[in-house]
Amino acid sequence: METILSIQNLWKIYPNGTVANQDVSVDIKEGTIHAIVGENGAGKTTLMKVVFGITQAKSGNISLRGTPFAPSQPSEAIDAGIGMVHQHLMLAPELTVAENIVLGVEPKRGGVFFDFDTAVQTAQETSEKYQLAVPVDKLISELPIGTRQRVEILKALYRNAELLILDEPTAVLTPQETEILFQTLDQLKEQGKTIVFISHKLKEVKRIADTVTIMRAAKVIDTKPASELSIEGIAELMVGHKIDLSRVAAPEHIGPAKLSVRNLNMTRDDGVEAVRKVSFEVAGGEILGVAGVEGNGQTELVRALVGLLPVDSGEILVGSTDIARLSPKEIRQLGVSHIPEDRMEDGVAPLMSIQENIIVDRYEKPDFSTWFRIFWKNVLAHTVGLIRDYRIHAGSPKHEISSLSGGNIQKCVVARELSADPDVVVASQPTRGVDIGSWEHLHSLIVEARNRGRAVFLVSADLDEVLKLSTRIIVMFEGEIVARFEDASTVTAQDLGPYMLGIKRQEESSATVSA
Amino acid sequence: MQQFLLKNFDAVRTAIAILIGMLICVLLIILVSSSPGDSISIFLFGPFSSQRTIASIFEIATPIIFTGVALSIAFQAEQFYIGAEGAFYITAAVGTAFAVSTSMPWFFHIPLILLVSGTFGGLWGLIPGYLKARFNTSEVVTALMLNFVALYAGLYLINNFFRDRAAGFMVSFRLPESAELSRFIDRTRIHWGVVLALVVAVWAYYFLYHTRTGYEIRTVGHNPKFARFGGINVFKVIIIVHILTGAIAGMGGMVEIMGIHRRFNWQDLPGQGWDGVIVAIIGRMHPLYVVAAAIFLGYLRVGGQQLRLMSDVPFELVLVIQSAIILLITARAFLSQWEARMVIRQASEEAES
Numbered sequence A: 001m002e003t004i005l006s007i008q009n010l011w012k013i014y015p016n017g018t019v020a021n022q023d024v025s026v027d028i029k030e031g032t033i034h035a036i037v038g039e040n041g042a043g044k045t046t047l048m049k050v051v052f053g054i055t056q057a058k059s060g061n062i063s064l065r066g067t068p069f070a071p072s073q074p075s076e077a078i079d080a081g082i083g084m085v086h087q088h089l090m091l092a093p094e095l096t097v098a099e100n101i102v103l104g105v106e107p108k109r110g111g112v113f114f115d116f117d118t119a120v121q122t123a124q125e126t127s128e129k130y131q132l133a134v135p136v137d138k139l140i141s142e143l144p145i146g147t148r149q150r151v152e153i154l155k156a157l158y159r160n161a162e163l164l165i166l167d168e169p170t171a172v173l174t175p176q177e178t179e180i181l182f183q184t185l186d187q188l189k190e191q192g193k194t195i196v197f198i199s200h201k202l203k204e205v206k207r208i209a210d211t212v213t214i215m216r217a218a219k220v221i222d223t224k225p226a227s228e229l230s231i232e233g234i235a236e237l238m239v240g241h242k243i244d245l246s247r248v249a250a251p252e253h254i255g256p257a258k259l260s261v262r263n264l265n266m267t268r269d270d271g272v273e274a275v276r277k278v279s280f281e282v283a284g285g286e287i288l289g290v291a292g293v294e295g296n297g298q299t300e301l302v303r304a305l306v307g308l309l310p311v312d313s314g315e316i317l318v319g320s321t322d323i324a325r326l327s328p329k330e331i332r333q334l335g336v337s338h339i340p341e342d343r344m345e346d347g348v349a350p351l352m353s354i355q356e357n358i359i360v361d362r363y364e365k366p367d368f369s370t371w372f373r374i375f376w377k378n379v380l381a382h383t384v385g386l387i388r389d390y391r392i393h394a395g396s397p398k399h400e401i402s403s404l405s406g407g408n409i410q411k412c413v414v415a416r417e418l419s420a421d422p423d424v425v426v427a428s429q430p431t432r433g434v435d436i437g438s439w440e441h442l443h444s445l446i447v448e449a450r451n452r453g454r455a456v457f458l459v460s461a462d463l464d465e466v467l468k469l470s471t472r473i474i475v476m477f478e479g480e481i482v483a484r485f486e487d488a489s490t491v492t493a494q495d496l497g498p499y500m501l502g503i504k505r506q507e508e509s510s511a512t513v514s515a
Numbered sequence B: 001m002q003q004f005l006l007k008n009f010d011a012v013r014t015a016i017a018i019l020i021g022m023l024i025c026v027l028l029i030i031l032v033s034s035s036p037g038d039s040i041s042i043f044l045f046g047p048f049s050s051q052r053t054i055a056s057i058f059e060i061a062t063p064i065i066f067t068g069v070a071l072s073i074a075f076q077a078e079q080f081y082i083g084a085e086g087a088f089y090i091t092a093a094v095g096t097a098f099a100v101s102t103s104m105p106w107f108f109h110i111p112l113i114l115l116v117s118g119t120f121g122g123l124w125g126l127i128p129g130y131l132k133a134r135f136n137t138s139e140v141v142t143a144l145m146l147n148f149v150a151l152y153a154g155l156y157l158i159n160n161f162f163r164d165r166a167a168g169f170m171v172s173f174r175l176p177e178s179a180e181l182s183r184f185i186d187r188t189r190i191h192w193g194v195v196l197a198l199v200v201a202v203w204a205y206y207f208l209y210h211t212r213t214g215y216e217i218r219t220v221g222h223n224p225k226f227a228r229f230g231g232i233n234v235f236k237v238i239i240i241v242h243i244l245t246g247a248i249a250g251m252g253g254m255v256e257i258m259g260i261h262r263r264f265n266w267q268d269l270p271g272q273g274w275d276g277v278i279v280a281i282i283g284r285m286h287p288l289y290v291v292a293a294a295i296f297l298g299y300l301r302v303g304g305q306q307l308r309l310m311s312d313v314p315f316e317l318v319l320v321i322q323s324a325i326i327l328l329i330t331a332r333a334f335l336s337q338w339e340a341r342m343v344i345r346q347a348s349e350e351a352e353s
């Protein structure tokens, strides 16, 4: 097989002095799927950004089909047949899906004017060709993050990329969507395309990759054919110990309900019912997991629970207070904390420092300020503590948070929300994009909160996560609860599947059954 | 050295931008002037040639510090409220009206006038602020329209009710002596307003970087969704920011009347509001840097005046240099390659050792 992309002795140092790639060499063979794995901050994204021309290496050589290649901007990489789907999506929120897909290579009427109809049509065709369903005439800002992800992939495919770089594309997809994506990738591979695939989900790596490169601390540890590696083997190479996928023990003591939702209804801006007659309770000491294909009302539900979206009718009780009309701040003061599904949109202010991001919910606490002054020294000490306790790879708390790797930004968000010691944790995709070592670590922290009698409401596209952590599980489909499992310990992914896809539903959605 | 350059990279970059701007200006002077040597030295050193010219720098800078600091607060919250010009003008008119209709000892009169004008300026800023916070109306558009409203309302007020017909010009009555900010250096017009301006700048710095509300303002500016998510009341922040900007800019207008003109004599918008935009950008929206930027702008202006008086170079040239400098400073990419190279050299030295 031909080597399509060869990276030799590449060094990348960021302006703040971080060495992100240290003497990295990788060969990528044409027509294969090449996975890159490694802990958060290992330098995977950076390496791909260099290949795609977003940032430039300090030294080293890249060659594309044997000719030296050093793109100084993405357009050069795109012209050379490289497509990249970024870890943090880069779509124009105020444009439609179709416009985003064709952006930069728009169809023109008379060579001048943007031809909207053709754009919609080609976008639709592309969507059908690769079996990635997207609503082509919707605005990006109206779409849940998983759908945005598909738009990004289509955008790259539309440009006829020969070498497709996917940076954690499945972090925001459900297992079903992931499987569809994999079929697409297999198909693309058969057509001779090459795919670089970054993921923290080793099962996926094993399923899809031909070759695996493992990175740690800015260096390449090893590159091997996937067939020679087991999931456990990769994990061990990455984090140095075995990973435990088994379920957590059921809680010993479950207290009274801390979060109760009754007959909740919500409508989206476009008039579609997003949440319908949803009722549930989460008690102190338990974790209620929500399974469901993303886009079935979970996003809206979660945002209502924390005061970011209004509801049409129904009650949301925290303790005995109805919070349906309260502001985000008042809800936080009642002891609710929130890990948002999209960390870059709601979770952080990218250009503020890590410490300024940490205190957003607590800067008014007496430890950190009085009415006339913020005690930055205390803020700094507090942040240093969180960086240590949550094992965040960060230089100084005063660095911009966007200079951290994706997984480490996620850990900052989780650190803030769990360290608030909330009564109720509303966690949406809490471990999105973190490496398997941190995945385990964050899980133990969530379970610890549970054991301290907190109520945890967990929404995740990662079924392994839902199954591992949940005490009880509900399944959402088209805005409704279609199944409830009162004892999660015996539930399997196969049990959930038909409900998630809307093939089956328990008769009375308010009825309860055990699996 | 390298360490120092890196630590202060923004400052270094600004300094270099200024140098290049000056260089362009010098080149232009060489092109247009018949005695370039003299003209250049008039331009560069003229501002320092006498006590009078040095004082001019600070006289010009004083109102611009007010408007620049006011706009820094708005810009930090990503509010492009550019109505400082209108607030400056109309508050001066209203403040003058108040000052000439009241009389009391100066230690009551001056604080009271400042209070009245600050309050009025704040209310003036509240209009676009409320429209923005409540209806998401573009503050740029409302502020621009309000600048015209300010001009005509101010003219109407002064010309119809407070016009000094004895003066022979369209000006207001003279302020009572108890309302004048006194000048404290002989043979100059430097007045206590410069001290007020510095106090306001230091306060604004402290406010933005060391208080809760300042933190809220900067957070809303960086990412309003995140601010809301975290529990910050975005509505409140937008309102506060507009009130403060209007109040500080407006106070600046009244201070200019009380210290320099001593009566309201503007028949048109005087331009300090726009100068405020310039120094807020050059000063990177940091109140203390804004002070330096305002003084620098004063220096350029005085140099320009000197040129006009004493050489054959047109005054417009000063505008050229200003634009060149602003363009260079605002171009984020300017010199960033150089910075990157320096960091890399340093980091690899460390990696190897």
Ligand SMILES: Nc1ncnc2c1ncn2[C@@H]1O[C@H](COP(=O)(O)OP(=O)(O)OP(=O)(O)O)[C@@H](O)[C@H]1O
Pocket: A014, A015, A016, A018, A019, A020, A038, A039, A040, A041, A042, A043, A044, A045, A046, A047, A087, A393, A402, A403, A404, A405, A406, A407, A408, A433, A435
């Ligand atoms: N713009 C930046 N400025 C400074 N440092 C950066 C920047 N981007 C990344 N880094 C640093 O470079 C290192 C590698 O980051 P990178 O994003 O490549 O990691 P990654 O392997 O993709 O991690 P993750 O799995 O969390 O996405 C990290 O230490 C990170 O803090």
Ligand SMILES: [Mg+2]
Pocket: A044, A045, A046, A087, A167, A405, A406, A407
């Ligand atoms: Mg990454």
